[in-house]
Amino acid sequence: MPLNWFKLSLQLNKFPINRAQKLLDKIREIPEDNYEDYLESKKFEILDFHLKNNSFYREFCEKDNFEKWEEVPVLQKAELQQKLKTRLSKNFKKRNIYVGKTSGSSGEPFIFAKDRFCHALSWAGFQDRYQWHGIDLNKSLQARFYGIPLDLYGNLQERFKDRISLRRRFNIFDLSDGKMEIFLERFQKSKFDYINGYTSAILLFAKFLKSRKLQLKEVCPSLKLCIVTSERLFKEDRELIESAIGVPVINEYGASEVGLIAFEDEHKNWIVNSEDLYVEILDENNKPVPNGQEGRVVITSLYNLAHPMIRYDIGDTGILSEKSTPKTPVLQKLIGRTNDVARLANGKLVPGLTFYYVTKTIIEDNGNIKEFVVAQTEPDKFKIDYVSEKAFTENQIERILRAIEKYVGKDLKVLFERKEVLDRDKSGKLKQFTSRI
The missing domain is CATH 3.30.300 (GMP Synthetase; Chain A, domain 3)
Incomplete structure (x- = not known):
């Protein structure tokens, strides 16, 4: 029986992925008619938890209960730029949480935490979305267009994670034509199932393929999908990438501190994660705007007990489609996240x-x-x-x-x-x- 590499890598790090997947299945069974009640109860449940168990958050809110969700203050990144231990909830220490750093792509970096179950639930969400397109994180081989730490410890740690997560990394710190030739040779020799990485890096590789009058699918017939993330994807860039690579391009929107925010389905509908996140679009006065109107993307992590991410301003501007429902919100447009x-x-x-x-x-x-x-x-x-x-x-x-x-x-x-x-x-x-x- 083949090993389930994705599950194994999480279990080795004590992230309860089996329990998380069971909860995700249970949430998905909630009928549309009852889904608004689910979101309402979960967001007040996580709010009450942090007001009772997190002194940083209680001090930030300046009160210990709220009757209306709109009264809950919006949390900005600047408020999180202080020592992590001052922001952790009661009974959470570095030994029993997942700790990460934001990319700083908004210019405001900080260190964040998730409890282990919350982190596992985020990964269960990724696994679920990838399966929409025939990608199994336990079996599918990924060509990963990301950077990598160049210090010895960080580099070895990342390569080990790549190995047990079925990822093969393409170092994007140099995207000259000489390096692109090496990338191409790797695709010729390996049976990659999908590409995942920064939009700008994949776009440059696609332009290189075009200049060589090549389509990557012909060089690597096992390719099924290309997932772009971290940067804005323009219509003409999607068309160029799909033409040069020869597989569908899927747009992923996520942030390390909250996990998966939205993921495109096979019809290119950008489906917002409503299972473990509550996503709002707010105006400059922190009031919700009607679907179809532009506003700030504000996110509540419904299951993060270790660290409050409640009405957290992610730093992006977006629009929810008018066809959105509580269970299936659809992101019509995301503004920002372009990268030179x-x-x-x-x-x-x-x-x-x-x-x-x-x-x-x-x-x-x-x-x-x-x-x-x-x-x-x-x-x-x-x-x-x-x-x-x-x-x-x-x-x-x-x-x-x-x-x-x-x-x-x-x-x-x-x-x-x-x-x-x-x-x-x-x-x-x-x-x-x-x-x-």
Whole structure:
């Protein structure tokens, strides 16, 4: 009997995936007519839990009960930029939770936590959605277009996780034509079932295939699907990727701190996760807007007992379709999450999200770094503007420069400027990386 690699990898890390999948099945059996009652009871249940068991959240709310959901304050990322241990609920410690760092793609990084069951439930949701398209996380081999930590421990840890999760990583820190040729050779030699990764990296690979007048499906006949994530997917880019790769492109919307937010079905309807999340679209006064109107995406994690994610402003703007129902909300449009590509003088192309790996080297569990943005001003010059309680130390600057050399390239000039506030776009969102060349 073949091993279930996906389940095994979670069980090895003490995440109760079997229990999570049973709960997910139970939630999905709730009839549409009763689903609003389910959401209403779960969101007040998680709210009451954190008001009783989380001193950080109780202090943030400034009261210990709410009669109306609209009265619950919206949680901003800036409020979470403090030591994790001050934000954990009673009886949760680092030894019995999952700890992660946000990508900082909005420019506001922080460290977050989930209890083990909540984390398993997130993965059960991913497994369920992938099965819509014939992808089984226990058996299907993934070509993974992501970055990877380049320090020895982080690199080995990630590669081990890849191995037991049936993922083979394509390092996207260099997307020059020479590296693309190596990517192509790997597809010729392996039976990949699907591609998953950053939109910008997959798009560049698709353009490379087009320039070679190749379709990837002909080179790797086992390919069934391409899943793009983390960055905005434009209509013309989807068409180019589908043409060059030869399989359907599916748009995934998620965030590490809350898990899967929305996933496209076979009809390209962007179905919002309503099982373990409650997703609202709010106006500038934190009031819900009617379906069909644009607003801020605000999310409540219904099962995270370790850390409150209640009416959490994810930093994106979106629209829910008018055909949405409580059980099946449909995301009509997501605004934001576009990412530029850094182009170096030697021809190397580096996705903007690479700078997540750079900044991750100095994101510490102390809340000092509040916001940052990176701009490329010339082929060999970058500028980092940041807001922090204290200026970067020489040691921190040295660590950033070493990380830039490791992840981006050598002989680059970097200017640092500490600011009181950073410039935002008209939606109020920061863009972590921008190319000005």
